[in-house]
Amino acid sequence: MSLIEGFTRTETLALTETTSNRLQYLEKKDLVVPQRFGKSRKPTVIYTWEQILEIRAIKHLRKEISLQAVRKIVQFLNESGFDDSLRDKQLVVIDDDVFWIRQDWQDFPEKMPSAMKIAGKSGKGVGQYVLLVIPTLTDIVNEVWEVAKTSEVIDFDNFRQRAKAQYTEIVSG
Template identity: 45%
Template sequence: MQHFTRRETVILTRTSTARLTYLAKTGVVVPIADASDAAPGVYYTWEQILELRAIRHLRRQVSLQMIRKVLAFFEGSGCGALHDKHLVIEDGAIHWVQTRDNLAPQVVQVAARADRHVGQLKLMTLPSLMDFADEVWETARSSKVIDFDSFRRRVVPLRPR
């Protein structure tokens, strides 16, 4: 099935018909009009279902105006849909975390309340998981409270090195 009726879309996206109407009217997610059937109607694609779910999830934390800014950024940049992006919300700004094969992720600010720094790469560094694991091992080794032999027996099967 490539298309979903409005009723199916309401159920799948856990939204209301009024919300779907509003999003269509404002151009955020516009359904496909189908006049070929005996009973004309509108239909939503699978990608639109995912987009509506992503919008619903984002709406819990940011305004619809901010969501429109994110959608405009992706549309203007030719970056595709919202639903397949990893977004982080921080201090009134929305950042897109782009993962790339064997490279450090890039973080791009895609929307902000004051529209400052939109499109700029953000320098964010996070140590690797192995760095964290090494730090925990060193802390356990140097601790006067933790029995290191007991720690090692409990953790060795979990340690990837």
């Protein structure tokens, strides 16, 4: 008798903290298809370690996006020639858009990590690299100061004494 490597359905349910219905759905949609051994009516169902990680990755993504969007991401990755696994991808969800942060540190600092839009409600721009812009600290500080100046709740004179950073007027030249 040979040793079967992998995890039974029961073990997979425990390790992924998911439901039997979810596993069936993931298999039906070809997102995670386990191996089957033995009897055709009641086979032994085995999931690999990679599939366990994939199910967990999908579970985390589902907190932010629909399963339909997850399927679109996998389809896009597959059709674009990329590895379609999600377990090893750093994905960022912003509103209804999903970006894949691709970090190739071999060429750093000559080549910075890049972000590719891989899903979105409108479908526009999918497959294109984008620059995710995070405002500078100065911009954020200035925003807080501007809000404090116009707020009816904030005592501006008191705020000025307690603020940890000063307002910086940016002069465009």
